[in-house]
Amino acid sequence: MTDARLRLQHLTLLFATFVVAICGLVYELLIGTLSSYLMGDSVFEFSLVIGLFMTAMGLGSWLSRHAQLELARWFVAIQFGIGLLGGLAPLILFFAFAQLDNYRSFLLLIVIALGTLTGMEIPLVIRLLEHMRELRVNLSNVLSLDYVGALVASLLFPLVLAPQLGLLRTGLLFGLLNLWVALLAAWVFRDQLARWGRWLMALLLAMALLLALFVLAERLTQSMETRLYDDEIVYAETSPYQRLLLTRDGARIRFFLNGALQFDSLDEYRYHESLVHPALALAEGRERLLILGGGDGLALREVLRWGDIGQVDLVDLDPAVTGLFRRNPLLRQLNGDSLSDPRVQVRNADAWKFLEQADTLYDVILIDLPDPRSLGLSRLYSESFYKLAAKRLARGGVLVTQATSPLYARQAFWSIVASLEQGAGLEALPYHAYVPSFGEWGFVLASAKRLDRNNPLHGAGLPPGLRFLRQDLLGPMTRFPPDMARLEVETNRLSSHVLSRYYEEGWANWFR
Structure with missing residues (x-):
């Protein structure tokens, strides 16, 4: 393998580390915010989501030892899973709350699955990098980018993403971002991937699905929220502080903040x-x-x-x-x-x-x-x-x-x-x-x-x-x-x- 190809793979993995760190924390904040909005107790919901997510990350790190061969394929597959599940998570949770009686079960399954997959990322990246740099250099680079990515996510989510895009579109956007990282990694490591064409097709189909849902997000949000309220929703907005919603039935008007009347x-x-x-x-x-x-x-x-x-x-x-x-x-x-x-x-x-x-x-x-x-x-x-x-x-x-x-x-x-x-x-x-x-x-x-x-x-x-x-x-x-x-x-x-x-x-x- 040429030095140029190794350098490209090295830079791709570092860039992927930065991006997936942002995505991982955004999913935590997104699910915690949505669960607080639906269930009401923000302290409990955020504590539950963050605690479970971190525990599942530990489980994922432990499980990563069983990925012994075809590490590039494992990395692409994990990005594919995170992108699809993370992108669809708000939609699934909205549906579970509005239509089903076991919202909490869906919440736990999604958080544990996302956390486990996220926890597998860093160990795999470090192992993929081990032939390119010394371990001490790889560790410092990867962890530094991981922490900086978390900072970027913590600032972007409350200031830009939630108020401007809403929860559903934010999830879909970052699902697309994870899938794009998977596509980039699949192309850079294509010589190490069997059935490269099938990976390409699967990633493009998943991206098309999330993109279509992103376009339809406003309608989907209205449809899901309509199931939560007795009357027609005539106004809805997410501010940097809360979710505002107004319903109307004839002359009767009701106003909700974060789902509370x-x-x-x-x-x-x-x-x-x-x-x-x-x-x-x-x-x-x-x-x-x-x-x-x-x-x-x-x-x-x-x-x-x-x-x-x-x-x-x-x-x-x-x-x-x-x-x-x-x-x-x-x-x-x-x-x-x-x-x-x-x-x-x-x-x-x-x-x-x-x-x-x-x-x-x-x-x-x-x-x-x-x-x-x-x-x-x-x-x-x-x-x-x-x-x-x-x-x-x-x-x-x-x-x-x-x-x-x-x-x-x-x-x-x-x-x-x-x-x-x-x-x-x-x-x-x-x-x-x-x-x-x-x-x-x-x-x-x-x-x-x-x-x-x-x-x-x-x-x-x-x-x-x-x-x-x-x-x-x-x-x-x-x-x-x-x-x-x-x-x-x-x-x-x-x-x-x-x-x-x-x-x-x-x-x-x-x-x-």
Whole structure:
């Protein structure tokens, strides 16, 4: 074999190492993200996927010892298998979740198979390189490229791939990339491959399949997601932070983030009136207001019912959410075009960082954030977060937060109450309302001033036009029946994050 041919094979294997390292980590991130989107618990799903994948890689490395002859054929075959399985993995998992009852079995099989094949790659590459360079040089080159490839994948996936291509197309693209590496390796090592023509045909057919699916990916995604929702999907988008989805049935609109229902237009007024108006009625002023979350503008719509509202700062992390609810005609009608009101300043920022950097005191702080189903959200219900929020309250100011269900997640609800009391040093007044889409739902008022549990509004009026809340309702809303009564629970600290555990255990107990 000529030196030029050896050099070409050497460079091809190093290049393949870099590419397959990117592909391997992308498959891990892709499956973890998809499983979190479908199953909800991001910490558990990512831990399961990464742990199984790494274990399977170890198994693959061990199995690679049995590949003793025709190493080039083994390498091409492994790339072929990874490309086909990795490319189709999101489609298979979507189908398993929507149509079958054993999603978890499919997840485990795919992760173990991909991990095992991925684990066989590096040992085979090193053995293919052993006649071209010294072992110490080969090891340093291969492992360096492997780690750099992982870095590239970890940056590309959240910043470019997931938001721009979506999960299905990302999987198909990297499946094509693996197949292209297999095709390149098959050509470079064609003198070592028996039946080169059959390999070429198989690789081209597999690439044609993935390419066709890539073109049809949008339709396939819509078809799969349609099976997960009762109504017609009228809008779907993947932002750098989450999956946004809007469904419609006649005049009824429902909005989902990462598969979790955020509101139903039939009854959202019950939730938003309960969240907003008690706090505004109790506050000594309404000149400066802060809304954390609430990017749909529905809580803001209720705020603007009050005629003496001054300036409102609305802080929502995702510009995709505020942009959608600011421009979509159906949603603008639902939120009263509140996001375009001249008194409102929308800031796309992290709520925690905003509170850390803010120097304004607010008469009312409304916290309308998603449920604490992950550690990233749990921190926004912690003692430390409430302490930051309390520092931004003006004298006589009132804070209110949604606090999940006191029935379905009873421990989580009372942990939020305790965290407000101990973390912020405020007097807390918990209350609840029935929202048909969610069941019994909880809220917590908090203030440095005394809150009267028997007469919460102290005769303060409410704005006209409300469909649910009345002055005489809030007193009963502060009373809890025995199955929702207060429990002794831990407060939610950054060091423990007990809230996310309370939340998951509570909901799992009701909805298995």
